[in-house]
Amino acid sequence: MEEVFTLVVATLAATLRVATPLVLCAMGGLFSEKSGIIDVGLEGKMLMAAFFAAATAAVTDSAWMGVGAAIIAAEALALLHGFACITHRGNQVVSGIALNILAMGLTVVLGTAWFARGGQTPPLSAGERLNPIFFPVAGDNVIVYAALLSVPVTWWLIERTRFGLRLRAVGEMPLAVDAAGISVPWLRYRAVLLCGLFAGLAGAYLSIAQNAGFSRDMTAGQGFIALAAIIFGRWRPFPAFGACLAFGLLDAIAIRLQGVKLPGIGEVPVQLIQAMPYLLTLFLLAGFIGRTVAPKAAGVPYEKEH
Amino acid sequence: MQELTSDAAIELRGIDKSFGSVQAVRGVSLRIERGSITGIVGENGAGKSTLMSILYGLYRADAGEIRVEGRPVEMTSPRDAIGRGIGMVHQHFMLVDSFTVLENLILGAEGGPLLAGGLAAARAELARLAQDYGLAVDPDARVSDLSVGEQQRVEILKVLFRGARILILDEPSAVLTPQETNRLLQILRVLRDRGVTVVLITHKLREILSVTDRVIVMRRGEVVAERATSKTSAEELAELMVGRKVRFSFDKAPARTGEPRLVARGLSLVDDRLVRVLDDISFEVRAGEIVGIAGVSGNGQSELLQVLAGIRRPTGGALEVCGRKVDAAHPADPAEMRELGVAHVPEDRLRQGLVPAFLASETSILGYQDREPFCHNYLLDGPAVGKYCAELMDRFDVRPRTPGLLSSSFSGGNQQKLILAREMARHPRLLLVGQPTRGVDIGAIEFIRRELIASRDAGCAVLVVSVELEEILSLADRILVMSGGRIVGEVAAADADERTLGLMMTGARAA
Ligand SMILES: Nc1ncnc2c1ncn2[C@@H]1O[C@H](COP(=O)(O)OP(=O)(O)OP(=O)(O)O)[C@@H](O)[C@H]1O
Ligand SMILES: [Mg+2]
Numbered sequence: 027m028e029e030v031f032t033l034v035v036a037t038l039a040a041t042l043r044v045a046t047p048l049v050l051c052a053m054g055g056l057f058s059e060k061s062g063i064i065d066v067g068l069e070g071k072m073l074m075a076a077f078f079a080a081a082t083a084a085v086t087d088s089a090w091m092g093v094g095a096a097i098i099a100a101e102a103l104a105l106l107h108g109f110a111c112i113t114h115r116g117n118q119v120v121s122g123i124a125l126n127i128l129a130m131g132l133t134v135v136l137g138t139a140w141f142a143r144g145g146q147t148p149p150l151s152a153g154e155r156l157n158p159i160f161f162p163v164a165g166d167n168v169i170v171y172a173a174l175l176s177v178p179v180t181w182w183l184i185e186r187t188r189f190g191l192r193l194r195a196v197g198e199m200p201l202a203v204d205a206a207g208i209s210v211p212w213l214r215y216r217a218v219l220l221c222g223l224f225a226g227l228a229g230a231y232l233s234i235a236q237n238a239g240f241s242r243d244m245t246a247g248q249g250f251i252a253l254a255a256i257i258f259g260r261w262r263p264f265p266a267f268g269a270c271l272a273f274g275l276l277d278a279i280a281i282r283l284q285g286v287k288l289p290g291i292g293e294v295p296v297q298l299i300q301a302m303p304y305l306l307t308l309f310l311l312a313g314f315i316g317r318t319v320a321p322k323a324a325g326v327p328y329e330k331e332h
Numbered sequence: 333m334q335e336l337t338s339d340a341a342i343e344l345r346g347i348d349k350s351f352g353s354v355q356a357v358r359g360v361s362l363r364i365e366r367g368s369i370t371g372i373v374g375e376n377g378a379g380k381s382t383l384m385s386i387l388y389g390l391y392r393a394d395a396g397e398i399r400v401e402g403r404p405v406e407m408t409s410p411r412d413a414i415g416r417g418i419g420m421v422h423q424h425f426m427l428v429d430s431f432t433v434l435e436n437l438i439l440g441a442e443g444g445p446l447l448a449g450g451l452a453a454a455r456a457e458l459a460r461l462a463q464d465y466g467l468a469v470d471p472d473a474r475v476s477d478l479s480v481g482e483q484q485r486v487e488i489l490k491v492l493f494r495g496a497r498i499l500i501l502d503e504p505s506a507v508l509t510p511q512e513t514n515r516l517l518q519i520l521r522v523l524r525d526r527g528v529t530v531v532l533i534t535h536k537l538r539e540i541l542s543v544t545d546r547v548i549v550m551r552r553g554e555v556v557a558e559r560a561t562s563k564t565s566a567e568e569l570a571e572l573m574v575g576r577k578v579r580f581s582f583d584k585a586p587a588r589t590g591e592p593r594l595v596a597r598g599l600s601l602v603d604d605r606l607v608r609v610l611d612d613i614s615f616e617v618r619a620g621e622i623v624g625i626a627g628v629s630g631n632g633q634s635e636l637l638q639v640l641a642g643i644r645r646p647t648g649g650a651l652e653v654c655g656r657k658v659d660a661a662h663p664a665d666p667a668e669m670r671e672l673g674v675a676h677v678p679e680d681r682l683r684q685g686l687v688p689a690f691l692a693s694e695t696s697i698l699g700y701q702d703r704e705p706f707c708h709n710y711l712l713d714g715p716a717v718g719k720y721c722a723e724l725m726d727r728f729d730v731r732p733r734t735p736g737l738l739s740s741s742f743s744g745g746n747q748q749k750l751i752l753a754r755e756m757a758r759h760p761r762l763l764l765v766g767q768p769t770r771g772v773d774i775g776a777i778e779f780i781r782r783e784l785i786a787s788r789d790a791g792c793a794v795l796v797v798s799v800e801l802e803e804i805l806s807l808a809d810r811i812l813v814m815s816g817g818r819i820v821g822e823v824a825a826a827d828a829d830e831r832t833l834g835l836m837m838t839g840a841r842a843a
Contacts, residue, residue: 188442188450195428195439202426205390206440207411322429 037278039164043236045274047072047228047245049173051252052259052266053180054224059256060184061217062197062323066122067107068225069249070129075100075229077133080147080240081140083154083233092154092234097226103129104222112214115327126249134242145242147233156235169231176224181263193217197321200328210328225249247304254307260319269310273303340402341366341498341529342387342418347396349382351741354732356382358553360396364498369520369530371540371561374550374573375773376745377731380533381423383550384500388420389413400498414440419491420500423744423771425483429476433469433486434458437493454493461492465522479630481512488519498529503744505534506771509628509799510834517543535745535773537566549573574775584785587809590619593762593793594640598649601635601817609635611817613649617762622784622794624808624825626801626833632817633797634679637766640795641676642669643684654761670699673761677752677768679797681744685751688740692730693721695739695747696754728753729779745772752780756787763787763794769803781807801830813837 051068058065075096083092103125110121134145141147156167184190192213196203200210228248233240251273259266280299287293342364349357357379364370372380385391387398389407398405400416407413413420427436434454443450455471462468467485475483484504491499501520505513520530520543534540540547541561549557549572557572570578594617601610610632617623627633638644640651645663654672658664666676678684686695697706697717705716721735728749730742739747748771755763768784769777784807788794798804804811811828813821813836821836 186447188445188447191435191439191442191447195431198430199426199428202428202436202439205410205420205422205426207409207414208440 036163037275037282039161039166040278040281041271041274042170043165043274044277045270046170046173046236047231047248048252048255048270048273049267050169050176050224050228050231051249052255052270053173053176053263054221054228055252055256056180056184056261056263056266057193057217057224058221059261059324060193060197060321061214062200062321062326062328063107063111063214063218064118064122064325065107065218065221066119066250066253067103067125068221068252069245069247070122070126071100071103071222071225072229072232072249073126073133073243073245074103074129075226076233076244077137077147077229077240079230080150080233081137083150084141084148084239087154089154089156089234093156093227093230096230096233097223100226100229101219101222104218104225108215108218111327112211112218115329118325118327130243133240137240137242147240150234150238154234155238156231165236167231167235169227169235172227173231177263177267184263189216194321197323200323204328214328251303251307254310257320258310261321273306276302276306339366340364340399342531343397343399343402344383344387345397345399347383347386347398348394349379349386349391350394354734354737354741355553357386357393360550360553360555362548362555362558364529364531365546366401366529367524367527368545369524369532369543371544371547372531372533372550373535373537373540373547373569375552375775376749376771377552377743378550378573378773379553380550381502381743384420384502384531384533387413388418388500414494414496417495417497418500419494419496419498421484421487421491421502421504423502423506425487427475427483427486430474432472432474433478433489434471436475436486437471437490441494457493458489461489464526465492465519467492467519479512480507481509481515484508484512484516485519492523492528497527498531499523500531500533502533503535503771504532505536505539510801511628513539535771535777537569537774540569541566551575570774573773576775578774578778585789587621587788589621590791592616592618592652593654594795595652596640596649597651599636599639599646599651600648601639601644602647603635609817610639610646613817613819615812615819615822617793617795619761619791619793620788621809622788622796622807624804624811625795625797625814626804626811626837627799627814628837629799631814633814634766635817636814637676637679637764637797640764641674641678642666666699675755675758675760675763677755677763677765679766679770681747681751681770686739686747688738690739691735692725692737692739692742692750693718693735695750696721696724696735698754700754700758724750724753724757727757728783729776745776748772749776749780752783756783759790760787760792763792764797765794766797767800768796768798769800801833804833805830 051072055065055068078099079092079096082095083089107121107125110116111118137145137147156169158164158166160166184193192203192208196210196213204210232244255266255269255273258269280302283294283299284296340363345361347357347360360383374380382391386393389410389412398407405416434451437458438450438454443453458471467489469482469485475486504516508516517539524530532544544561547559547561547564547569548555549569551573597614599610599613603609625633639646642664643666645660647660650657650659653674656672682688701707706713718735725733730746730749768780784794796807805825805828808825811823811825812819813833815837
């Protein structure tokens with residue numbers, strides 16, 4: 027009995043650990059998408075943030091400096107995305123993909139140039155990382171709590187504040203927002219910057235909390251999984267959070283199943299297990315998207331006549 | 333001091349505005365009295381909407397001065413206009429569909445960073461406005477669930493909620509049913525009596541004559557006349573607008589009907605939400621006659637047109653179109669329908685009639701782009717298309733006559749003329765027309781109706797769907813009345829009048 031209990035608790039803790047960057051990215055992405063700016067560049071922002079967090083922490087011996095650097099790095103990419111999509115009304119998907127490619131290349135190039143470890147940053151000591159607060163085995167560092175808190179905060183901002191009302195409006199009908207005398211670009215910039223903030227935290231979590239350093243492509247598609255969670259959650263914070271937990275749980279189970287022989291099936295191939303979250307994403311995206319729930323103006327640049 | 337002596341709510345002096353080479357507004361000066369209803373009429377493209385957009389800060393004038401309540405103002409954005417007490421109800425609604433009425437109301441005037449207080453205050457204010465002006469709407473209803481008339485009421489409420497003293501309405505009745513229009517006019521009268529200044533742009537002279545105090549007539553960007561409503565008439569206004577006499581009725585020769593071109597037998601359509609939008613519809617349209625379909629909008633007319641044009645396939649019953657049988661098992665797509673000689677002028681010109689980002693010349697061949705002389709060996713012949721478009725524009729008086737202009741840059745009425753020109757110019761065997769003169773000026777209405785009758789006399793079978801009874805009565809040889817997805821009656825045009833048709837449309841609905 028006790029064994030089952032520990033197993034369940036351990037799996038839940040693992041779920042939360044794995045889900046943390048997903049939750050942060052999903053909440054950040056929600057702000058962006060709600061404002062009508064599609065963000066496929068979550069992945070790149072997170073990667074860049076992870077790299078700068080680890081690099082800065084290694085150089086300055088301070089985890090908090092790392093977090094700050096992560097946020098600045100992600101915000102820089104967010105501003106670039108905003109400049110391309112809001113100011114210059116470029117294609118949002120193209121800009122996002124470009125940022126992903128940029129992050130993928132830049133992190134490796136800078137990493138190799140600065141640390142000469144094949145793209146990795148030097149391993150971080152405990153003092154240079156964010157450590158668990160209450161339960162050492164659970165890995166409950168400050169960013170995990172931030173992620174848990176981010177969900178109600180996002181919900182509250184979107185549903186209960188003036189900013190949220192305008193944000194929802196600008197993603198549905200920017201013309202109405204403009205006609206009401208509100209600046210469409212400034213609203214969207216704020217949304218994109220919020221997205222950068224969350225993605226920055228997610229990146230810092232990956233490299234200086236969950237792991238002890240940066241390794242190339244360490245985000246491994248989690249930015250895209252977060253996007254899938256937003257869609258599966260129908261652009262609402264709590265359901266999106268639920269979707270992130272589901273992905274996290276799947277991952278946690280997959281880790282547990284590795285090397286385990288299941289009765290009747292035998293050993294489950296590692297590759298299949300690792301592919302599970304991605305397969306689930308694919309299934310969800312293909313089958314479960316409601317047609318009318320996405321913000322109507324998402325992806326459409328706003329052109330003001332003059 | 334000036335404010336005290338001036339009675340003008342709005343004064344414009346020497347306003348100019350050009351879009352590229354098109355001068356939309358030239359040297360307009362006008363005064364609008366406080367607490368009055370002023371009508372602005374004019375042909376399509378006369379510059380009415382542009383002028384009002386300048387007043388509302390959406391466009392910037394190239395030259396000229398704007399005074400609001402005596403003070404000169406610089407209008408750079410709608411925010412300036414709202415700050416001066418000007419509100420506008422646009423031709424296309426500026427509402428967020430997924431929001432409730434209350435949320436739409438407070439957008440931009442939330443009264444603080446948190447919503448709760450603003451929403452509560454707005455709810456109280458809405459109740460007050462509803463009582464004062466007789467504008468009742470459910471504050472918690474989602475806008476997408478409201479009828480067009482109710483959505484418009486929300487737009488007016490939005491303007492009043494912001495404390496506007498000056499209300500501009502751009503063709504507010506274009507999308508309304510006659511009943512809704514009457515209510516709107518009633519609301520405008522109440523607003524005026526409470527001291528609100530109203531500016532009403534419309535093509536319907538009946539509305540002008542029934543509610544306005546003064547009328548301003550625009551033509552080709554200029555103000556050409558101003559009249560007290562009590563001292564003018566529909567005939568005079570029409571003549572001032574168009575610059576020549578307009579005939580309101582025409583003599584039609586009796587129809588000489590030929591073989592049936594369109595036969596519908598028990599046609600039905602069940603939509604995605606399993607609602608039966610068309611129910612057991614049977615009728616025929618013969619060569620050489622115009623059949624009109626009357627009905628309150630939303631009773632299946634739009635769907636019927638779509639089925640007949642091949643855009644949607646019927647779920648039951650059968651059609652025979654120019655000799656070809658079409659049913660659920662043997663559907664015909666719009667291209668096949670076109671091959672059979674069917675032409676379709678859709679109700680919703682912006683979404684189904686043209687591509688806003690295409691040039692006028694491209695719009696003029698849309699659907700026929702793979703035919704000679706526009707296309708040889710899979711390649712479009714630009715000059716030939718441009719030349720063809722210029723001919724159409726000449727024949728149908730589309731302004732400006734510039735085939736190289738974007739379709740979206742034409743005024744609504746001119747877009748409509750271009751689409752009609754495209755569909756009618758190919759001498760179709762069966763012509764389907766939805767709302768032929770929606771948003772079109774009276775000069776063009778006369779022209780379009782005459783062209784439709786000419787097509788009929790040339791042996792074309794014509795089916796006209798319109799919510800304007802007057803239009804159906806003046807065009808059709810036979811009238812079918814639709815209600816609740818069924819045909820509830822048929823009358824010969826000679827025996828019909830607005831009252832009996834109105835009764836059939838609504839009486840059947842009550843049953
Ligand atoms: N954004 C634009 N770009 C280029 N030309 C424009 C633009 N908007 C309007 N025009 C042109 O300016 C002129 C005036 O247009 P406007 O929309 O003001 O006419 P209108 O009087 O409102 O006509 P309607 O009764 O058909 O609505 C037209 O010739 C139109 O083609
Ligand atoms: Mg107009």
